[in-house]
Amino acid sequence: MKSNGVMLHVLGLWTLSCLDASGKYLGLVGVPVLLVAWVRYAVHTALSSAILLPRRGFGLFRTRSLRGQLLRGVLMIGSTLLFFSVLKRVPLAEATAMNFMAPIFLMALAPWLLHEPHRLHRWLGVALGFSGMLLVVRPGAGLDTVGMLLGVATALTFAAFQIATRRLAGDDPLTTNYYGGLVGTVALTPLLPWVWELPALTTAQWVLLLSTGVTGAIGHGLQSAAYARTPATLLAPYSYLQILSAVALGWAVFGQLPDATTALGIACICGAGIAVALVERRLNRAMRAAPALPATARSPRPAPVPPSANCHGPRSR
Numbered sequence: 477m478k479s480n481g482v483m484l485h486v487l488g489l490w491t492l493s494c495l496d497a498s499g500k501y502l503g504l505v506g507v508p509v510l511l512v513a514w515v516r517y518a519v520h521t522a523l524s525s526a527i528l529l530p531r532r533g534f535g536l537f538r539t540r541s542l543r544g545q546l547l548r549g550v551l552m553i554g555s556t557l558l559f560f561s562v563l564k565r566v567p568l569a570e571a572t573a574m575n576f577m578a579p580i581f582l583m584a585l586a587p588w589l590l591h592e593p594h595r596l597h598r599w600l601g602v603a604l605g606f607s608g609m610l611l612v613v614r615p616g617a618g619l620d621t622v623g624m625l626l627g628v629a630t631a632l633t634f635a636a637f638q639i640a641t642r643r644l645a646g647d648d649p650l651t652t653n654y655y656g657g658l659v660g661t662v663a664l665t666p667l668l669p670w671v672w673e674l675p676a677l678t679t680a681q682w683v684l685l686l687s688t689g690v691t692g693a694i695g696h697g698l699q700s701a702a703y704a705r706t707p708a709t710l711l712a713p714y715s716y717l718q719i720l721s722a723v724a725l726g727w728a729v730f731g732q733l734p735d736a737t738t739a740l741g742i743a744c745i746c747g748a749g750i751a752v753a754l755v756e757r758r759l760n761r762a763m764r765a766a767p768a769l770p771a772t773a774r775s776p777r778p779a780p781v782p783p784s785a786n787c788h789g790p791r792s793r
Contacts (some may be wrong), residue, residue, distance in 0.1 A: 481706025488698030491744020517660030549659025565623030608744025
């Protein structure tokens with residue numbers, strides 16, 4: 477069952493890489509970023525409604541925190557618009573790598589945002605990940621300056637999105653995913669008159685535009701199924717396999733490959749996240765395996781590993 481969850485998780489991430497590649501291509505041919513995002517959310521919401529509402533009814537809207545769902549939806553919109561803007565300016569692999577800084581940022585901010593204790597291995601992971609980012613965005617790398625700044629903003633927004641998602645852990649994941657698409661569709665629809673200027677798209681490009689909602693729905697559906705079957709601590713290290721699909725699609729579709737120094741930076745970012753995830757998983761196992769002590773001699777129970785340690789949750793796009 478756990479191996480099935482890992483497979484679903486990786487397939488979901490690779491499907492979302494196809495969404496990223498589609499968004500990049502559409503931006504390069506002149507489709508406004510806001511319109512790409514709206515189509516992605518609208519088609520996703522339509523598909524989810526057709527599949528889930530007949531089975532769940534209005535129970536699909538039941539949530540413990542409507543305010544939290546709305547906040548998560550707004551952060552999801554911001555992350556999507558920022559990342560699609562990054563993709564217009566930065567190669568797919570580098571953009572994906574910068575987005576992987578979100579867990580690193582969250583680990584760095586967790587002691588103040590989530591009141592978590594300082595842990596040496598997390599700070600070492602933060603240092604390694606940040607060093608990797610400096611290699612990716614170094615002077616002379618040939619990356620667009622605005623694109624790099626947008627990439628950092630995307631990672632910070634995605635970190636906030638992950639916090640909002642973790643605070644909704646008590647809700648059904650299908651409900652949370654549905655609200656994300658619905659909030660995106662409703663919020664972006666009033667803005668369409670200001671961006672509805674399309675270049676002359678071919679039939680294949682129209683199909684690609686509509687496919688963003690399909691790949692988004694499938695990708696998030698696969699991830700939800702993965703997290704329902706497998707603990708997040710087990711899935712976290714495999715999240716970084718997405719960089720393989722990003723590099724492959726960047727080369728196959730756009731003819732872009734990272735140079736040696738950039739590849740080293742990407743490896744540092746991914747290595748930092750994988751190492752921290754593996755250490756946290758080992759700590760979780762050790763706490764679960766610790767024998768129970770008699771009530772008279774029992775020391776305070778160790779706190780479970782907090783959300784920021786396993787903040788490789790569902791993607792925001």
